Amino acid sequence: MGTVTGWAEKTFGDAAGQLADLIPASLARAHARARSGHEGVQTQTLEAYGHGLYAAQYEELAAGLASLPSAAPVRLQGRTLVVLGDHVIYPLRYAKKDVPVTAARLRRATGFRADLIRRHGPEPMQQAFDLGLDELVASEAHPDLALLSEDVKLILVAYACSMTQGVMRIEWGSAELRREDRYLVWHYHEQLHCPSQ
Numbered sequence: 801m802g803t804v805t806g807w808a809e810k811t812f813g814d815a816a817g818q819l820a821d822l823i824p825a826s827l828a829r830a831h832a833r834a835r836s837g838h839e840g841v842q843t844q845t846l847e848a849y850g851h852g853l854y855a856a857q858y859e860e861l862a863a864g865l866a867s868l869p870s871a872a873p874v875r876l877q878g879r880t881l882v883v884l885g886d887h888v889i890y891p892l893r894y895a896k897k898d899v900p901v902t903a904a905r906l907r908r909a910t911g912f913r914a915d916l917i918r919r920h921g922p923e924p925m926q927q928a929f930d931l932g933l934d935e936l937v938a939s940e941a942h943p944d945l946a947l948l949s950e951d952v953k954l955i956l957v958a959y960a961c962s963m964t965q966g967v968m969r970i971e972w973g974s975a976e977l978r979r980e981d982r983y984l985v986w987h988y989h990e991q992l993h994c995p996s997q
Contacts, residue, residue: 805990807973811955815868815884820992826864827891827959827967828995830856835963849963855879857891861957865889876944877912887955888920888948894984895960898968901989904958904975906982915942917977920954922987924976958989967994 808816834852841848862880865871872883882889892913894904906914919941953974960969973989 822864823957824970824992824995826860830860831961831966846963861891874947886951887953889955892956892958893961894958896962898960901958901971904984909979909982912942914977915945919945920952921976922974
């Protein structure tokens with residue numbers, strides 16, 4: 801069983817220990833499926849692996865966490881996410897090599913993922929300057945976010961994974977998105993054990 805910290809117990813209650821085991825196992829299954837897909841199509845590029853992992857991470861987490869008593873699936877942008885109590889679990893592959901989670905950065909500062917982090921992540925540590933340029937800031941959040949209660953908090957499951965090395969690092973916690981450079985600013989994060997693959 802994975803190590804359960806005070807943060808995990810406070811955030812997830814009795815489900816913390818199970819989550820610490822189920823999340824890494826789910827990501828390992830997603831990696832195995834993506835690798836198998838790549839091997840099946842035998843392409844020279846890693847497109848099949850990358851696209852397969854993206855789809856499989858949601859499916860495997862939803863299937864893996866479905867057994868938890870408080871798990872409630874929600875379909876957002878065509879993917880099933882799991883809400884546990886007042887937290888939604890969201891997977892994010894942030895690197896293809898084993899680098900610290902503090903290096904995590906989104907490809908885009910707009911779109912569903914960015915809107916999810918801004919709306920359900922923690923309040924920014926440093927408020928943005930008000931330059932009177934409100935018209936330049938998109939005020940409309942992605943419409944699927946209306947399916948989540950405003951009280952739901954985002955828990956990011958950030959992981960580093962490659963086709964050859966598998967899942968190398970998994971961390972979970974809460975982060976805000978810095979608009980100017982798309983880096984995640986972690987308010988709290990901790991490592992989960994990586995399963996043997």
